[in-house]
Amino acid sequence: MRISELLKRDGVTFSLEVFPPKTSDKYTQTAEAAKRIAALRPDFMSVTYGAGGGTGAFTAGIASEIQAEFGVPTLAHLTCVSSNRDHVLKMLDTYREMGIENILALRGDKPADGAISTDYKYAVELIRDIRAHGDFCIGGACYPEGHVECAHKSEDIRHLKEKVDAGLDFLTTQMFFSNDIFYNFLYRAREAGVHVPIIAGIMPITSPRQLSRSVAMSGTDVPQRFRAIVDYFGESPAAMKQAGVVYATEQIIDLIANGIRHVHVYTMNKPEVAASIMANLSDILGAGHGR
Numbered sequence: 001m002r003i004s005e006l007l008k009r010d011g012v013t014f015s016l017e018v019f020p021p022k023t024s025d026k027y028t029q030t031a032e033a034a035k036r037i038a039a040l041r042p043d044f045m046s047v048t049y050g051a052g053g054g055t056g057a058f059t060a061g062i063a064s065e066i067q068a069e070f071g072v073p074t075l076a077h078l079t080c081v082s083s084n085r086d087h088v089l090k091m092l093d094t095y096r097e098m099g100i101e102n103i104l105a106l107r108g109d110k111p112a113d114g115a116i117s118t119d120y121k122y123a124v125e126l127i128r129d130i131r132a133h134g135d136f137c138i139g140g141a142c143y144p145e146g147h148v149e150c151a152h153k154s155e156d157i158r159h160l161k162e163k164v165d166a167g168l169d170f171l172t173t174q175m176f177f178s179n180d181i182f183y184n185f186l187y188r189a190r191e192a193g194v195h196v197p198i199i200a201g202i203m204p205i206t207s208p209r210q211l212s213r214s215v216a217m218s219g220t221d222v223p224q225r226f227r228a229i230v231d232y233f234g235e236s237p238a239a240m241k242q243a244g245v246v247y248a249t250e251q252i253i254d255l256i257a258n259g260i261r262h263v264h265v266y267t268m269n270k271p272e273v274a275a276s277i278m279a280n281l282s283d284i285l286g287a288g289h290g291r
């Protein structure tokens with residue numbers, strides 16, 4: 001099912017992200033975790049794409065197995081900055097053959113050695129290629145706090161509008177820990193003429209290490225209230241996990257109460273975290289979520 005159609009339904013859409021393994025010996029274990037998450041019956045699931053692009057077959061495999069075994073629609077990510085047009089077109093053929101019709105089109109982080117693709121500099125070029133190559137439903141990434149490489153938020157929004165105009169059906173945000181940042185971004189995006197659905201991405205933080213790694217990569221601001229939680233509970237894994245789940249749950253409840261209809265949770269392949277959040281929201285999300 002096309003995600004653009006799902007997003008038109010009444011009520012809240014609740015979706016979950018998983019990532020593929022880095023090596024083939026971890027495939028079964030990773031697919032198992034992804035399937036335990038699929039068994040929770042979110043509205044759809046996204047499967048990320050390894051930064052270097054070498055694990056694309058794992059992304060396609062996990063995404064198609066989830067669809068076939070659980071009937072949960074999937075969104076397969078695809079990056080381009082470390083790739084070339086031939087490889088991208090082959091991945092699109094693979095996705096199509098495996099029944100994947102939703103793609104999150106991303107540039108990918110630049111490799112440390114700075115060697116980027118001669119075919120792709122920005123995601124917008126990938127979006128144009130996907131649009132030209134087949135009838136896919138295409139999503140893109142957006143950054144409520146601005147992308148780390150872009151000095152000015154207004155410039156970042158201009159580039160975002162260019163991506164949307166190239167043929168995006170929806171956007172998913174980078175994680176944020178303060179909803180006010182998201183509300184402000186939404187206002188600026190709409191004012192700039194970005195009118196596709198915007199899915200709010202929520203990352204439950206369950207350890208201090210996860211927080212420092214995520215923040216280092218994304219530059220996401222950590223509000224004092226959340227910093228205090230991590231400082232106090234960080235040394236106790238079970239308590240930190242519980243506090244992280246509650247914090248993410250509260251963020252989602254606030255989003256829904258303020259009219260946000262699409263929420264995506266970055267599960268970090270932890271079925272118990274996804275299950276706890278869904279249990280906390282059972283009556284809020286309503287029927288149709290595996291209960």
Ligand code: FAD
Pocket residue numbers: 047048049050051052077078079104105106107108109110121122123124140141142147148149150155156159163172173174175201
């Ligand atoms: P772009 O939209 O190309 O933007 C990148 C930067 O270039 C921005 O600063 C933008 O302002 C600037 N820019 C864009 N167009 C122009 C232009 N014409 N001229 C000048 N500057 C321009 N990474 C992975 O490797 N695998 C994944 O599966 C993955 N999934 C993600 C999912 C989500 C929801 C998000 C938010 C991020 C994800 N990422 C993933 C990370 C992403 O690849 C990085 O954040 C990357 O650095 C930017 O990707 P993008 O598609 O947003 O790039």
